[in-house]
Amino acid sequence: MALPQRKTDIGPPHYKQFLPPVIQKNYGKWKYHEITDPGLMVHVGESGDKLWTVRVASPRILSTATIREHCDLADKYCGGFFRYTTRNNVEFLVSDEKQVEPLRKDLTKRGFKMGGIGSGISNVVHTQGWVHCHSACTDASGLVKSMMDELMPYFESKRLPNKVRLAVACCVNMCGAVHCSDIAVVAVHTKVPTIAHENFKNMCELPTVIGSCPTRAISPDPANKSVKINAEKCMYCGNCFTVCPPISIKDPERDGVAIVVGGKVNSLRSNPKFSKLVIPYISNEPPRWPKVVAAIKHIVEVYAKNARKHERVGEWIERIGWERFFSLTGIDFTFQCIDDFTFMRDTMRTSSTFKW
Amino acid sequence: MKKYDTPLIDELEKGPWPSFVTEMKKAAKNNEMANDAVGHLEKCFKTKVGYWKHGGIVGVLGYGGGVIGRYSEIGDEFPGVAHFHTVRINQPSGFFYTSAALREICDIWDKYGSGLTNVHGSTGDLVLLGTKTEALEAIFAEYSSRGWDLGGSGSALRTPSCCIGPGRCEWSNYDTLDLSYALTQEFQDEIHRPTFAYKFKIKMSGCACDCVASLARADMSIIGTWKGKIEVNQDEVKNYAKNGMDINAEIVNMCPTQCISYDGKALKINDAECSRCMHCITRMTKALRPSGERGATICIGSKAPIVVGSLLSWVIVPFIKVEPPYTELKDLVRKIWEWWDDNAKPRERIGEVIEMKGMRSFLEGIGQSPIPQQIKEPRKDPFMFYTEDDMAAFKAKEAEEKKTGKFKF
Ligand code: HEM
Ligand code: HEM
Ligand code: HEM
Ligand code: HEM
Ligand code: SF4
Ligand code: SF4
Ligand code: SF4
Ligand code: SF4
Numbered sequence: 001m002a003l004p005q006r007k008t009d010i011g012p013p014h015y016k017q018f019l020p021p022v023i024q025k026n027y028g029k030w031k032y033h034e035i036t037d038p039g040l041m042v043h044v045g046e047s048g049d050k051l052w053t054v055r056v057a058s059p060r061i062l063s064t065a066t067i068r069e070h071c072d073l074a075d076k077y078c079g080g081f082f083r084y085t086t087r088n089n090v091e092f093l094v095s096d097e098k099q100v101e102p103l104r105k106d107l108t109k110r111g112f113k114m115g116g117i118g119s120g121i122s123n124v125v126h127t128q129g130w131v132h133c134h135s136a137c138t139d140a141s142g143l144v145k146s147m148m149d150e151l152m153p154y155f156e157s158k159r160l161p162n163k164v165r166l167a168v169a170c171c172v173n174m175c176g177a178v179h180c181s182d183i184a185v186v187a188v189h190t191k192v193p194t195i196a197h198e199n200f201k202n203m204c205e206l207p208t209v210i211g212s213c214p215t216r217a218i219s220p221d222p223a224n225k226s227v228k229i230n231a232e233k234c235m236y237c238g239n240c241f242t243v244c245p246p247i248s249i250k251d252p253e254r255d256g257v258a259i260v261v262g263g264k265v266n267s268l269r270s271n272p273k274f275s276k277l278v279i280p281y282i283s284n285e286p287p288r289w290p291k292v293v294a295a296i297k298h299i300v301e302v303y304a305k306n307a308r309k310h311e312r313v314g315e316w317i318e319r320i321g322w323e324r325f326f327s328l329t330g331i332d333f334t335f336q337c338i339d340d341f342t343f344m345r346d347t348m349r350t351s352s353t354f355k356w
Numbered sequence: 357m358k359k360y361d362t363p364l365i366d367e368l369e370k371g372p373w374p375s376f377v378t379e380m381k382k383a384a385k386n387n388e389m390a391n392d393a394v395g396h397l398e399k400c401f402k403t404k405v406g407y408w409k410h411g412g413i414v415g416v417l418g419y420g421g422g423v424i425g426r427y428s429e430i431g432d433e434f435p436g437v438a439h440f441h442t443v444r445i446n447q448p449s450g451f452f453y454t455s456a457a458l459r460e461i462c463d464i465w466d467k468y469g470s471g472l473t474n475v476h477g478s479t480g481d482l483v484l485l486g487t488k489t490e491a492l493e494a495i496f497a498e499y500s501s502r503g504w505d506l507g508g509s510g511s512a513l514r515t516p517s518c519c520i521g522p523g524r525c526e527w528s529n530y531d532t533l534d535l536s537y538a539l540t541q542e543f544q545d546e547i548h549r550p551t552f553a554y555k556f557k558i559k560m561s562g563c564a565c566d567c568v569a570s571l572a573r574a575d576m577s578i579i580g581t582w583k584g585k586i587e588v589n590q591d592e593v594k595n596y597a598k599n600g601m602d603i604n605a606e607i608v609n610m611c612p613t614q615c616i617s618y619d620g621k622a623l624k625i626n627d628a629e630c631s632r633c634m635h636c637i638t639r640m641t642k643a644l645r646p647s648g649e650r651g652a653t654i655c656i657g658s659k660a661p662i663v664v665g666s667l668l669s670w671v672i673v674p675f676i677k678v679e680p681p682y683t684e685l686k687d688l689v690r691k692i693w694e695w696w697d698d699n700a701k702p703r704e705r706i707g708e709v710i711e712m713k714g715m716r717s718f719l720e721g722i723g724q725s726p727i728p729q730q731i732k733e734p735r736k737d738p739f740m741f742y743t744e745d746d747m748a749a750f751k752a753k754e755a756e757e758k759k760t761g762k763f764k765f
């Protein structure tokens with residue numbers, strides 16, 4: 001069959017054709033919203049019109065079959081209009097109040113999970129992992145699934161002092177905005193790469209490989225027509241492997257994950273913050289990563305018990321101090337937590353006032 | 357079709373959270389590629405390493421990006437994923453769809469690909485996960501003829517993305533959906549034909565809540581803000597108090613600039629001292645609303661830690677009007693790219709280049725003056741540069757003071 005005529009540089013379709021009539025009418029004229037429960041909120045326009053949003057969990061990896069199921073539900077209850085969120089949830093946009101409960105019943109019957117709105121835990125921002133990336137030290141989707149199975153009450157019903165944003169990155173490239181999350185997992189290599197010298201000259205460009213290393217650990221190795229790596233400088237970032245396949249950094253027994261906490265991106269109350277390292281290493285334990293899941297749940301629970309209303313994890317820790325965070329959580333403080341890369345001078349304490 | 361035994365990933369079909377393994381298996385039912393992806397993943401879980409190879413230049417004619425080459429090292433064992441390329445489809449602003457549009461996307465993808473997707477990828481694109489090189493041109497023809505284009509990849513402008521803004525949010529200070537669309541259309545060439553030193557991301561949020569995390573993951577973060585007062589509806593304040601809000605603890609004491617007071621009856625805001633952090637507004641949305649002039653703050657430079665440490669975007673332009681046709685903003689984007697192009701080595705993000713060349717070079721390059729809103733605090737060391745022009749200006753000011761008899765610091 002002949003293919004249709006291709007077009008180039010047309011950009012995406014105009015968003016307006018995808019907005020339900022209630023949004024077209026109240027566009028830019030919304031007055032307030034109320035969260036009824038973690039799976040439902042209503043926006044009220046200055047006109048008095050209302051828009052109900054039913055938010056549903058998604059694993060981000062979707063089969064076309066499931067997308068079609070979303071479409072069927074949207075046709076039945078919201079005139080075919082729906083959207084996805086930045087954190088990969090599905091949102092059904094209902095403009096007829098009478099359709100809200102039937103939609104929710106139908107969703108429950110089909111096994112969809114509603115939640116994620118307000119001061120709880122929403123979907124986890126994450127990257128590709130073993131499902132689709134060459135660089136992965138772990139599987140992001142598997143970690144997310146394992147974490148969220150355990151944290152489900154905070155998605156569906158249980159409330160926290162404020163939102164807790166979670167993220168998973170499957171290598172230190174951190175393609176998914178982990179570095180400013182309340183609690184995040186970043187997968188790490190922990191060993192200097194090995195080099196298959198015999199393949200180097202055919203597959204790699206010397207200057208590129210040397211230039212790829214952020215710590216300048218790589219130098220030429222003329223005897224082998226290859227490069228050598230200074231073990232004292234290498235911090236296992238994997239950049240050299242990315243530009244040169246004969247360099248190998250994957251190691252099933254040593255690859256693992258680290259946990260960082262206390263980041264946020266919004267400016268509410270306090271400035272955006274980076275996440276900071278608290279647990280430097282936990283072994284990769286597919287398919288369920290039990291220790292990683294337990295660690296995250298523990299940090300969430302200590303935060304829930306100790307933070308003041310509206311405080312994000314990072315704000316709570318700044319109020320009580322990091323020394324208190326470590327004592328409250330019982331997490332061992334290790335050398336890895338002391339910055340020896342770019343931020344040491346800003347992160348060491350320079351006063352004798354601290355808590356015991 | 358080969359049936360794989362998958363005891364490890366089957367564990368991830370248990371439990372309440374929706375399962376990506378179930379999704380992969382659904383796609384695998386009648387798709388050879390998805391079926392091999394399932395077997396391939398089980399092997400990763402068993403051996404605890406991945407088997408994908410880095411990159412590979414594939415794409416569609418006339419474009420330098422939008423498709424990400426992906427091959428398996430063990431394609432002999434899993435032929436369905438020997439090629440398993442990603443196609444990035446540029447999402448509509450705000451991720452709004454109709455069922456008709458998404459069904460069309462699914463129909464094409466089922467015909468040519470694995471039937472697996474990411475809705476959405478972290479950059480914002482609708483990601484089609486897994487197809488073969490020879491299908492790419494057909495995929496592109498099918499989608500583009502129906503009004504869908506590819507997104508960005510590689511050293512190009514990456515697909516812009518935005519928060520839901522005026523579509524469903526009372527706090528939006530500009531039309532994020534429209535600006536995202538307008539910039540995407542304006543810079544089609546920069547998206548499809550990589551000519552930059554490295555990637556460049558633009559993300560748009562309507563207010564300081566920053567729902568697309570632009571401040572943390574966009575080279576250019578456009579964050580809505582306002583210049584007028586916060587209007588207070590005292591009746592609604594009373595309602596919040598009546599419904600159990602401890603206004604002093606939750607609002608007054610949590611205001612970072614301590615510019616709110618509350619005497620048990622009326623809530624007062626000293627607007628001149630408000631830093632527009634959004635805390636009070638988000639907690640009392642029925643009572644408090646921004647008013648007056650609207651626009652955005654432009655911040656530049658955020659990136660992940662690879663290679664020399666991560667950055668959050670820095671305030672460059674404290675306030676800019678954001679109104680169609682967005683001429684001033686588009687000009688600013690072009691000036692920023694021009695300076696970057698003049699100064700970057702390959703694979704240097706703009707934030708890194710600014711660190712190397714100095715903020716002054718950048719600000720002068722794009723025609724911005726220094727003002728205190730750009731910084732948290734002034735420098736701490738005395739190792740600064742003085743140009744001949746700086747000295748001439750200092751001297752001229754002093755000469756002026758001598759004339760008037762008044763010091764001007
Ligand atoms: C002090 C340390 C850190 C800083 C300053 C930092 C800063 C940043 C910045 C500015 C971005 C925006 C990147 C972009 O999209 O171009 C970013 C992105 C990201 N960061 Fe960090 N980060 C830090 C630590 C971390 C850590 C420890 C992790 C993981 C544990 C992480 C994970 C990520 C990820 C996954 C992204 C992806 C953004 C995207 O989706 O585009 N970061 N980081
Ligand atoms: C020799 C130097 C190379 C370096 C330093 C390099 C580095 C990188 C980096 C850092 C990325 C992620 C960048 C990004 O997201 O923009 C990337 C992505 C990629 N690389 Fe390479 N690479 C190199 C060679 C190659 C080669 C030889 C190929 C193919 C034959 C290739 C194909 C790709 C592809 C397809 C991607 C995904 C692009 C995307 O993000 O959309 N690269 N490369
Ligand atoms: C050497 C560095 C890097 C390499 C080699 C690399 C490579 C890649 C590759 C191959 C993919 C496509 C994965 C797939 O779908 O198969 C990808 C996705 C992506 N990368 Fe990177 N990347 C690098 C650095 C970064 C950094 C520093 C950031 C952001 C700060 C970033 C942001 C992204 C994003 C947002 C995606 C889409 C991910 C998703 O939706 O899951 N990358 N990267
Ligand atoms: C080449 C550069 C510098 C030289 C040659 C220099 C030299 C000196 C000398 C000779 C003293 C007096 C020591 C004494 O009285 O016992 C001193 C004190 C000091 N310098 Fe420097 N200095 C330099 C740069 C700096 C810089 C850049 C800073 C700070 C940013 C700094 C901070 C201080 C401080 C805090 C003191 C002690 C002052 C006090 O006790 O009141 N110096 N320096
Ligand atoms: S974080 Fe690393 S492993 Fe994960 S998708 Fe990005 S580059 Fe690949
Ligand atoms: S892993 Fe990173 S630090 Fe180590 S040699 Fe390679 S590029 Fe350098
Ligand atoms: S960033 Fe602000 S304007 Fe945009 S959706 Fe979030 S709260 Fe609303
Ligand atoms: S927006 Fe923030 S700074 Fe302004 S009054 Fe409200 S809490 Fe205070």
